[in-house]
Amino acid sequence: MALPRVLVLTSTLPARAGDGTPAFVEDLSRELGREFDVRVLAPAVPGGAARERLTETVEVVRYRYFPSRWEDLADGAILENVRARRSRAAQVPFLLGGLATALRREVRDFRPDAMHAFWIIPQGMVARRTMADVPTVVTTLGGDLYALDNGPARAAKARVVRAAAAVTVMNADMRERVLALGADPETTHVIPMGARFVQVDHDDRQVSKPATWKHPVHLLAVGRLVEKKGFDVLLEALRLSRARLDLTIVGDGPERARLEALAEGLPVTFRGQLSRVELDEVLSRAGIAVFPSRRASTGDQDGLPVAMLEAMGAGCAVVASDLPGLNEAIEPGRSGVLVPEGDAAALARSLEVLAEDQELRASLGAAARVRSRAYSVEAVGEGYRQLFRRILG
DSSP states (O other): OOOOEEEEEOSOOOSSTTSSSOOHHHHHHHHHTTTSEEEEEEEOOTTOOSEEEEETTEEEEEEOOSOTTTOOTTSSOHHHHHHHOGGGGGGHHHHHHHHHHHHHHHHHHHOOSEEEEESIIIIIHHHHHHOTTSOEEEEOOSHHHHHOOSHHHHHHHHHHHHHOSEEEESSHHHHHHHHHTTOOGGGEEEOOOOBOOOOOOGGGGTTTSOOOSSSOEEEEEESOSSGGGOHHHHHHHHHHOOSOEEEEEEOOOTTHHHHHHHTTTSSEEEEESOOHHHHHHHHHHOSEEEEOOOOOTTSOOOSOOHHHHHHHHTTOEEEEESOTTHHHHOOBTTTBEEEOTTOHHHHHHHHHHHHHOHHHHHHHHHHHHHHHGGGBHHHHHHHHHHHHHHHHO
């Protein structure tokens, strides 16, 4: 008996295993593949195969949309890429046209029973305009919902969420925003992206001793080097802190040069993009994981970073900004510490307390590890499989 077919539309997908690109779409597609025949449609990126099979039931197809010499709009986050180099805006209409053409082809050849569009804009918008008769689940991770907020963008988003078979969001605040656009409350769900967890050696984290000159506590920050991640706030807090700390920053992005300049004279190491195996090794050494997210000047902000969930799953003591999504995953004082967004002094004080209190670090890390299981890719995958079962009826 043939499996029901789901066509996944995304603009973020690793070109190859371990290239540092967030893998949440790939992970969720693999989970859907336990019950459905899944095809993932993504734009071409440098180094990405035109066609590849992830599992027996999950295939990836990449579509071309621009001359290969300049085709880099989807290599990372689209909005950030355009802000980093304005000339990339010329690729946007070609990306939309390429997606529409590829979508028509895949609907004809693959004949999906349902679609899963990641991001309201552009994937959800193109799906609605091109193949409105295929029931579509639209997932927004925050950037399109928070940042694209002018009149025309809001109107486009409203049309997408009203037509969707279901909408999923990362946190309760995002759900309220989607409902304000006209989405159906009965079919709008908070289902965050799932995280993959590894077992680590907690002795490496020095949870048994406070920070000293000889043995500082290791801080870890993971994410794109962009404004909304708040890494400049973390560097200021590190400069203010009197505790013995060192910091590893994992990730890359347009703000790297500025952040490296701000980190001059501080015990900070920039590791750039890491593979999953390399990130697991870094997580195993981290005593405290810090996620100083904030609202960017564009209005963009994190919904619920998968990297934070992974740090919780690894048993790190987590310090994060008190923002929607982050403050839903962390129980303050039990499974992590919340600080006001953008407040470097408050962040410095929290780091000082954790650096000196090894028992508190250990208890927060243990509770975070338990708390994280609700956000595992397996648990989240089952939630999405149930959603598609209902839609396919």
